[in-house]
Amino acid sequence: MISESRDASMPEAASATIIENIRRIRQKVASDPVFAGDLRRLAIDAIRFGMEKDDGTPTPQWKELMSNYASDKTQLERLSGEDEAFENSDWGLACLAYIAGNSTCGIDTATMTGTERGFTPDMYDQMEEFEDNPTPNIYPVPECPE
Numbered sequence: 001m002i003s004e005s006r007d008a009s010m011p012e013a014a015s016a017t018i019i020e021n022i023r024r025i026r027q028k029v030a031s032d033p034v035f036a037g038d039l040r041r042l043a044i045d046a047i048r049f050g051m052e053k054d055d056g057t058p059t060p061q062w063k064e065l066m067s068n069y070a071s072d073k074t075q076l077e078r079l080s081g082e083d084e085a086f087e088n089s090d091w092g093l094a095c096l097a098y099i100a101g102n103s104t105c106g107i108d109t110a111t112m113t114g115t116e117r118g119f120t121p122d123m124y125d126q127m128e129e130f131e132d133n134p135t136p137n138i139y140p141v142p143e144c145p146e
Contacts, residue, residue, distance in 0.1 A: 017071070018069055018070065018071075018078070021068075021070065021075075025039070025069060029105070039103050040103065042064055042065040042068070043103035043104045044104060045061040045065070046061045046062045046066075046100050047104075051096065051100075058080040063076070065100060065103060066079035066096075066099070079096065081096065
């Protein structure tokens with residue numbers, strides 16, 4: 001996890017939801033170029049080495065990146081691909097991909113900066129549903145037409 005000083009207006013990570021942590025990190029990226037650069041390097045390593053090792057456990061690089069967005073062990077497991085229900089949910093893997101991909105954006109990104117960019121309303125709903133209920137009704141992801 002990147003060391004950071006907390007702004008009084010930002011939610012404390014210890015009590016924040018994943019979405020609140022994403023927003024906190026986005027604010028930090030927009031205001032702190034050193035933090036933004038560190039997060040970018042973590043994201044590039046996480047993408048380069050992938051989410052899982054051959055044995056199915058998270059890579060250290062992925063887990064280190066995602067530790068910036070987690071308030072507790074349960075959230076870190078969800079973000080690290082260790083929460084099978086979330087990973088198999090409609091938007092679980094897409095959420096993780098967006099978080100990692102958008103973590104490469106810095107303060108000079110011309111659009112909304114940071115990891116919330118590109119989230120769809122369905123992704124927000126999925127993330128919030130898992131925050132409130134770790135075992136919601138799961139619907140299979142539709143298969144792509146051939």
